[in-house]
Amino acid sequence: MQPYVSLKNVSHSYPTDKGKSVLALQNVSFDIEKHQFVAVVGPSGCGKSTLLRLLSGLMMPTEGQVNIFGTAVTEPRDEIGIVFQQPTLLPWLNVTENVVFPVKHKTGRVSSQTRSQAQKMIEMVGLADFAKRMPNELSGGMQQRVGIARALLMDPEILIMDEPFSALDALTREEMGFELLRIWNESPKTVLFITHSITEAVLLADKVLIMSPRPGRLSAQIDIQLPRPRSAETIHDPAFATYASEIRQHIYHPHKAGEDSKASVTAINKKLVNL
Numbered sequence: 001m002q003p004y005v006s007l008k009n010v011s012h013s014y015p016t017d018k019g020k021s022v023l024a025l026q027n028v029s030f031d032i033e034k035h036q037f038v039a040v041v042g043p044s045g046c047g048k049s050t051l052l053r054l055l056s057g058l059m060m061p062t063e064g065q066v067n068i069f070g071t072a073v074t075e076p077r078d079e080i081g082i083v084f085q086q087p088t089l090l091p092w093l094n095v096t097e098n099v100v101f102p103v104k105h106k107t108g109r110v111s112s113q114t115r116s117q118a119q120k121m122i123e124m125v126g127l128a129d130f131a132k133r134m135p136n137e138l139s140g141g142m143q144q145r146v147g148i149a150r151a152l153l154m155d156p157e158i159l160i161m162d163e164p165f166s167a168l169d170a171l172t173r174e175e176m177g178f179e180l181l182r183i184w185n186e187s188p189k190t191v192l193f194i195t196h197s198i199t200e201a202v203l204l205a206d207k208v209l210i211m212s213p214r215p216g217r218l219s220a221q222i223d224i225q226l227p228r229p230r231s232a233e234t235i236h237d238p239a240f241a242t243y244a245s246e247i248r249q250h251i252y253h254p255h256k257a258g259e260d261s262k263a264s265v266t267a268i269n270k271k272l273v274n275l
């Protein structure tokens, strides 16, 4: 079966005002399979947002190919939903109206079927009692839940999440991670999750892509084979620490991330598969 998302030798340069160019991504290749949860981690400026713009069809790569369901991405597509770092809710609309807004904007109307689907999404993200509330009456975590419901309303095959919890306090952020796992269980999607948090990446993902500093290259791909469903207990699993330390090694000491740490991940994956 062909992968849902596939990047082949993708590079991207931005032109600068001085007639030069900045190489933001260099020769990046990876695949994402149906319903796989893939996290991307890397230092600031390594090209994570560039990756998001290319995948969502907001930009074309200067080299290489970005394919979704086997066809090149040349414009924004309905099969892709995006959850942004800031939920950017419209302050004069209540929760329900914010969730249906993109449909209204696109088609000029909201059918009763869309409204009842919106209600379902609002319930799924745990905001059933807040459907008529205005954004300024919601906490940061609740606002981000509205952003997730809004992205899920179109039932996208692929969900791209750009550091969705980075503006939240540590406790809410952890809670939202578990919430996302629950939602993903209820409504499986193919997810690309961009984050600066190694813990978040290991807890959520099936595969972690590690980017190197600019120009962003893929320095490693690590399969996370921790059993699902995952919970707070998962974080205390010794395998969790092994994965996190391997990722840390690749980010902070890429030249040293050698055979020893790779061997420990391979050993832990074998052990988890055999459990």
Ligand SMILES: Nc1ncnc2c1ncn2[C@@H]1O[C@H](COP(=O)(O)OP(=O)(O)OP(=O)(O)O)[C@@H](O)[C@H]1O
Pocket (backbone or CB within 6 Å): 014, 015, 016, 022, 023, 024, 043, 044, 045, 046, 047, 048, 049, 050, 051, 214
């Ligand atoms: N429109 C642009 N014009 C010129 N250079 C750009 C543009 N957008 C991004 N860049 C450069 O490309 C590189 C990658 O940027 P990008 O925003 O993709 O990184 P990032 O990993 O998302 O960063 P952060 O984690 O800080 O959000 C950076 O060096 C940035 O300065």
